[in-house]
Amino acid sequence: xxxxxxxxxxxxxxxxxxxxxxxxxxxxxxxxxxxxxxxxxxxxxxxxxxxxxxxxxxxxxxxxxxxxxxxxxxxxxxxxxxxxxxxxxxxxxxxxxxxxxxxxxxxxxxxxxxxxxxxxxxxxxxxxxxxxxxxxxxxxxxxxxxxxxxxxxxxxxxxxxxxxxxxxxxxxxxxxxxxxxxxxxxxxxxxxxxxxxxxxxxxxxxxxxxxxxxxxxxxxxxxxxxxxxxxxxxxxxxxxxxxxxxxxxxxxxxxxxxxxxxxxxxxxxxxxxxxxxxxxxxxxxxxxxxxxxxxxxxxxxxxxxxxxxxxxxxxxxxxxxxxxxxxxxxxxxxxxxxxxxxxxxxxxxxxxxxxxxxxxxxxxxxxxxxxxxxxxxxxxxxxxxxxxxxxxxxxxxxxxxxxxxxxxxxxxxxxxxxxxxxxxxxxxxxxxxxxxxxxxxxxxxxxxxxxxxxxxxxxxx
Numbered sequence: 001x002x003x004x005x006x007x008x009x010x011x012x013x014x015x016x017x018x019x020x021x022x023x024x025x026x027x028x029x030x031x032x033x034x035x036x037x038x039x040x041x042x043x044x045x046x047x048x049x050x051x052x053x054x055x056x057x058x059x060x061x062x063x064x065x066x067x068x069x070x071x072x073x074x075x076x077x078x079x080x081x082x083x084x085x086x087x088x089x090x091x092x093x094x095x096x097x098x099x100x101x102x103x104x105x106x107x108x109x110x111x112x113x114x115x116x117x118x119x120x121x122x123x124x125x126x127x128x129x130x131x132x133x134x135x136x137x138x139x140x141x142x143x144x145x146x147x148x149x150x151x152x153x154x155x156x157x158x159x160x161x162x163x164x165x166x167x168x169x170x171x172x173x174x175x176x177x178x179x180x181x182x183x184x185x186x187x188x189x190x191x192x193x194x195x196x197x198x199x200x201x202x203x204x205x206x207x208x209x210x211x212x213x214x215x216x217x218x219x220x221x222x223x224x225x226x227x228x229x230x231x232x233x234x235x236x237x238x239x240x241x242x243x244x245x246x247x248x249x250x251x252x253x254x255x256x257x258x259x260x261x262x263x264x265x266x267x268x269x270x271x272x273x274x275x276x277x278x279x280x281x282x283x284x285x286x287x288x289x290x291x292x293x294x295x296x297x298x299x300x301x302x303x304x305x306x307x308x309x310x311x312x313x314x315x316x317x318x319x320x321x322x323x324x325x326x327x328x329x330x331x332x333x334x335x336x337x338x339x340x341x342x343x344x345x346x347x348x349x350x351x352x353x354x355x356x357x358x359x360x361x362x363x364x365x366x367x368x369x370x371x372x373x374x375x376x377x378x379x380x381x382x383x384x385x386x387x388x389x390x391x392x393x394x395x396x397x398x399x400x401x402x403x404x405x406x407x408x409x410x411x412x413x414x415x416x417x418x419x420x421x422x423x424x425x426x427x428x429x430x431x432x433x434x435x436x437x438x439x440x441x442x443x444x445x446x447x448x449x450x451x452x453x454x455x456x457x458x459x460x461x
Contacts, residue, residue: 035162046170073406137401267408336449
């Protein structure tokens, strides 16, 4: 973690970044490099996300989309332990390089298959979801490893601003590039962006290691110790490491388990909300085409245009919140209040949908929910890992941000399946279920906030 004295006088860049958060002298360069890093990752992801929606909806509708999302959880049961094994063996820089290389190879493979005319809709949907979860979780594990708790609470809003801008840029650019280049070429562009992001990770790693670990024997530095090796182990056990399964870390720690349940419930609510939106959009598209009011667009094109506009609105609002609200909420209200913001918003939104299930209301409820999720909630969920050990940062965080997120999808898929096939649920019924789940989410947020305060107090003591 970053330690040591900082320059006394802040640079012009340090002062400029104070628009976003409380940036102190000497902190701006690393924060901006990390922001650019996650910008590139999110830009690459959003180049393909706009295409993903019409592919999966046109290929089987909103119900099939829910089932495909749930299938990711089954794949992650295999992938998360494999990632944990890598984290037990590789230093953080090599871990990042290996995982990034695997995803780049996958992008090239999808490009070749698409060029050959192979249908890749569902496999690509599954892969894109896993990529988004694992790559983003890995980045935030790295950022947590770089910063101490106090720095992270101040600087994560700056870093997360890069994610928000990357999402906006990717979603906006994708709509214009698809007609010009087509999907296969976008995959290659995304691969190049990931390579550049990995280079930036290596640069940050070398910069912070040289500053924070100068004079330490190489075998005890983050250049050689495995990413999942705890600080205490390094000091007392030399080169030896202890292998712990990622899921055991989560279930064996009350704080981590509370975070896992919080994230699971968050995604259960969010994914069910996505089904409400998708089914409403699909019906609106069919009705518009049948009535001749689609402007000459097919149902797939109507859906694609809606989601392009929807993602852009979500991400623009997310940027505004990230720029002007997130750091101030964390500074003046604290983590306990910040972690409550999204579930309280969800309670309000789904209460409205329970009575007014029209597309305009669904659209704005989901825009507000997703924008808050991508800005404030995204920053807070990563801040929650600042007081944890290195092993928990790299292994437990990957399990929570990947498997428990997709477990929420599994529960949502079960709800959608039972609701649509056995119970005859309408949109209002799903909104009412989400309202109940959002109230549970509020209770979990209260627990997580209390445990965070207790955990940070123990660390300070």
